[in-house]
Amino acid sequence: MQYLLLLYAREDGWNALSQAEKERGMAAYTAYTEALRNAGVLAGSNRLQPISAATTVQVVDGKTQVLDGPYADTKEQLGGYYMIDVPDLDAAIAWAARCPGAGHGIVEVRPVWAK
Amino acid sequence: MNDASLGNDDTPARRVAEAVARRSYGKLVAFLAARTRDVAAAEDALSEAFAAALADWPRSGCPSNPEAWLLTVARRKLIDGARHSRIGEAAGDELQRLAETLDTTAADADIPDQRLALMFACTHPAIDAGIRAPLMLQVVLGLDAKRIASAFLMSPAAMSKRLVRAKDKIRQAGIPLRIPERDELAARLDSVLDAIYAAFADGWTDPGGADLARRDLTDEAIFLARLVANLLPDEAEALGLLACMLHAQARRAARRCPRGDYVPLDEQEVALWDAPMIDEAEALLRRAGALRSIGRFQLEAALQSAHTERRRSGRANWEAVLMLYDALTTLTGSPVVAINRALAIAAVHGAEAALAALPDVAADARLADYQPYWAARADLLAKTGACDDAHAAYEIAIGLERDDAVRRFLRERQSRTAR
Numbered sequence: 059m060q061y062l063l064l065l066y067a068r069e070d071g072w073n074a075l076s077q078a079e080k081e082r083g084m085a086a087y088t089a090y091t092e093a094l095r096n097a098g099v100l101a102g103s104n105r106l107q108p109i110s111a112a113t114t115v116q117v118v119d120g121k122t123q124v125l126d127g128p129y130a131d132t133k134e135q136l137g138g139y140y141m142i143d144v145p146d147l148d149a150a151i152a153w154a155a156r157c158p159g160a161g162h163g164i165v166e167v168r169p170v171w172a173k
Numbered sequence: 174m175n176d177a178s179l180g181n182d183d184t185p186a187r188r189v190a191e192a193v194a195r196r197s198y199g200k201l202v203a204f205l206a207a208r209t210r211d212v213a214a215a216e217d218a219l220s221e222a223f224a225a226a227l228a229d230w231p232r233s234g235c236p237s238n239p240e241a242w243l244l245t246v247a248r249r250k251l252i253d254g255a256r257h258s259r260i261g262e263a264a265g266d267e268l269q270r271l272a273e274t275l276d277t278t279a280a281d282a283d284i285p286d287q288r289l290a291l292m293f294a295c296t297h298p299a300i301d302a303g304i305r306a307p308l309m310l311q312v313v314l315g316l317d318a319k320r321i322a323s324a325f326l327m328s329p330a331a332m333s334k335r336l337v338r339a340k341d342k343i344r345q346a347g348i349p350l351r352i353p354e355r356d357e358l359a360a361r362l363d364s365v366l367d368a369i370y371a372a373f374a375d376g377w378t379d380p381g382g383a384d385l386a387r388r389d390l391t392d393e394a395i396f397l398a399r400l401v402a403n404l405l406p407d408e409a410e411a412l413g414l415l416a417c418m419l420h421a422q423a424r425r426a427a428r429r430c431p432r433g434d435y436v437p438l439d440e441q442e443v444a445l446w447d448a449p450m451i452d453e454a455e456a457l458l459r460r461a462g463a464l465r466s467i468g469r470f471q472l473e474a475a476l477q478s479a480h481t482e483r484r485r486s487g488r489a490n491w492e493a494v495l496m497l498y499d500a501l502t503t504l505t506g507s508p509v510v511a512i513n514r515a516l517a518i519a520a521v522h523g524a525e526a527a528l529a530a531l532p533d534v535a536a537d538a539r540l541a542d543y544q545p546y547w548a549a550r551a552d553l554l555a556k557t558g559a560c561d562d563a564h565a566a567y568e569i570a571i572g573l574e575r576d577d578a579v580r581r582f583l584r585e586r587q588s589r590t591a592r
Contacts, residue, residue, distance in 0.1 A: 059347045146349035147299060169346050 060101060060143050060170040061150040066134040067163030069108050086158040094142060094153065102141035109135050134163060141170070186230035190223055193239045199313035201240065203287035205247055207350050210294075212312050213340040214254060215247075222247035240284055288313055289404045290350040292397075295339075296364040297348045304339045305364065306371040311336055313400075314393050324372075324390045362405070366414045366470060369397045373418050391422060402457070412461035413471030419454035420477030423447040435582040443484050451481055472501045491520040508532050508540060512549050524556035544573040548583060555590045563590045 075083065087105075094100035112128040128135060140157070144150050147167070154165040198219070205215035222243045236242040294300075295309040307321045322332035342348065353361040373394035398415040405411050427445035430436050458474050476497045482490040498514035501507075511532045519527035531550060532540060540546040551566035567587035574580045 061347075146347045147297075148349055148351075148353075150347070151299075167346075 059146065059150075059172070060141060061147075062168045062170055063140040063142060063150070063154050063157060063159075064136055064166040064168060065138045065140075065157065065159035065163060066166065067137050067159060068133055069135055069137070071162065072137075083158065083162075090156065090158055091140075093156070094140065099142045099144050099149075099153065100140070101143045103139065105138040106136060137163070184231055186227055186235060189230065189235045189239055190226050193243065194223065194315055197240045197243075197284075198315035199288040199291060200284055200286055201244055201247065202312050202315075203291040203350065204244065204284055205251060207287055207290070209344075210348065210350060211344045212291075212294075213337065213344070214251060216312065216315075218247040218250040218254060219243065221250045244284060286404070287350065288400060290352050292365050292368075292401070293352055293361055294343055294348050294350045296361070296368045297343075298361075298364065299346055299348060300339055300342060301335075302364075304335045305368040307332060308336060308339045309365075309368050309397065310372055310390070310393060312340070313397065316393065320390075358408075362401075362408060362410065365401060366398075366410060369394055369401065370414060370418070370470070372397065373421075391418075391425075394418065395422060407464060409461040409464040409466040410468040410470050412457045412464075413468060413474050416454040416457040416461065416474035417470050417477060419450050419457070420474060420481065423450035423454065423481075429578065433578055435576070435578040437582070438480060439483075439489065446481070446484065448484075451484070454478070467500075469501065469504055472497055472504065476501075489520075491517055495521050508537050508543075509545070512546050515553070516549055519553055519556065524553045528553045528557060542573055544570050547573065551583075551590075552586070555586070560590045563587075 072080070072083070091100065091103060094103075109128040112126075114125045114127065114129050116123045116125075138159070140153075142150065142153055144153065147169075150167050150169075154160055154167050157165050159165050201219055202212065202215045205218060206212045209215075225246050226239070226243060230236070291313055292309055295312060296305045300308065307318075307325055310316045310321050311318065318333040318336055319329040321336075322329040325332065327335075352358070373391055395415070395418050398411075398418055401408075401411045402415045424438070424441060424446050426447070427441035427443075428436055436442075454474065455478060458471065458478060461471050461474075476494055479490040479493040479497060482488065482493075495514070495517040498510060498517050501510045502514055511530075515527045515531040518530050528550075531553065532546075534540045534546070547566050547570035551563045551570055554560075554563035554566055564587060567583055567590070571580055571583045571587070574583060
């Protein structure tokens with residue numbers, strides 16, 4: 059089954075880190091991504107630009123409404139994702155727990171609708 | 174098995190079907206859903222198989238292996254169902270998977286018992302804690318939503334909806350039907366045992382057994398506890414839970430006087446306790462103790478055991494009771510345990526000491542609407558001679574109690590506190 063691991067975290071937390079801390083954080087993500095790849099379960103992954111770069115779009119009565127900012131204005135924001143292919147939820151939870159994002163934020167595990 | 178699908182006549186076919194349902198329902202569901210994780214589809218197929226049995230068996234006679242007969246029919250229904258309801262490529266995959274799963278077991282061979290795996294799926298941390306016990310009662314024992322709803326004081330419609338949602342979650346989220354690995358077994362087993370205990374405790378809401386449907390749930394919970402204890406004979410807490418429930422069940426007849434009034438534990442007629450059941454509980458507790466892995470349910474069972482001392486000596490072993498509550502307080506930090514510990518202190522050191530040990534409602538707001546807290550407080554206040562305060566505390570306890578008989582009991586106690 060494919061699962062999307064959605065990584066939520068506070069952006070200001072990341073920004074407050076020193077350069078050395080940021081480098082250590084990046085190294086942890088690189089190692090984690092490598093582990094997923096080596097296990098043969100990685101189906102895709104991306105880090106997202108900060109919410110200041112987000113734009114929301116909605117079509118109402120045929121008119122396109124474009125707004126600055128993210129859809130949900132919450133403390134934790136979606137900052138990236140991993141798509142993994144594993145046998146079941148327990149395996150997905152085990153990978154989510156290893157993700158650096160689970161240590162400094164929250165990882166939501168969502169099964170992908172099977173085609 | 175839900176009652177509607179078995180009909181209401183009392184034919185031999187129905188009796189065999191009922192016996193199989195009770196013995197094997199969960200086994201068949203677990204087997205049918207093992208690979209697909211589609212519990213609802215497995216249940217539907219099984220329910221159709223039972224209906225087919227009731228139509229066929231009276232004519233052709235009961236098969237020599239009713240489980241295998243039901244399984245054969247159910248898996249045919251399951252494959253037909255998958256063929257009709259699924260669309261696109263998924264249907265092909267699923268049918269392939271089904272065929273692989275179902276054909277590997279010859280119909281006349283023993284059906285492997287995967288009920289434990291099913292229970293672990295029902296009590297998975299990804300399933301809402303409040304629905305785990307009802308879910309287990311339904312998919313392992315085949316109880317219908319209406320009966321479960323009445324025990325959990327919920328409307329049948331709401332219970333059905335939550336059960337459907339939980340089964341969807343198992344399928345959609347890919348919750349595996351399997352026994353957890355050694356390193357996570359203890360934590361996951363706690364959830365299974367908690368859910369069984371919840372099913373049992375909700376059965377206790379009607380200890381008089383005036384409501385037949387509700388009284389039956391304690392038997393079902395004991396059945397589940399027995400199942401886990403048999404399948405995991407080296408898990409001390411599984412044995413502890415069964416011991417604890419058997420102890421409580423053994424005193425059921427003594428909890429109400431013939432007029433239906435509530436009788437507190439220390440005033441119960443010892444002769445009304447079920448001696449063989451207590452002996453079985455004691456033997457289980459000894460077996461659990463030998464495994465040297467103490468836990469909450471063994472302590473609770475040991476407590477019950479100390480109370481049954483009264484069978485032999487005429488007096489409960491309050492010193493042991495107090496020691497066990499000390500241990501339970503350390504282990505759980507639960508305010509409920511603290512209340513019972515205070516009552517044990519009263520028996521050993523007197524009511525003043527007990528009042529001092531009773532948790533304070535000002536420090537823990539959860540106690541404000543917890544009837545046993547106010548009843549305990551009232552009882553202790555009355556013993557110290559603080560009659561006005563006792564009277565007021567009884568008033569609160571009475572207002573919080575749902576059970577008529579317990580209310581009558583509290584009212585009678587209250588009237589004894591001279592003002």
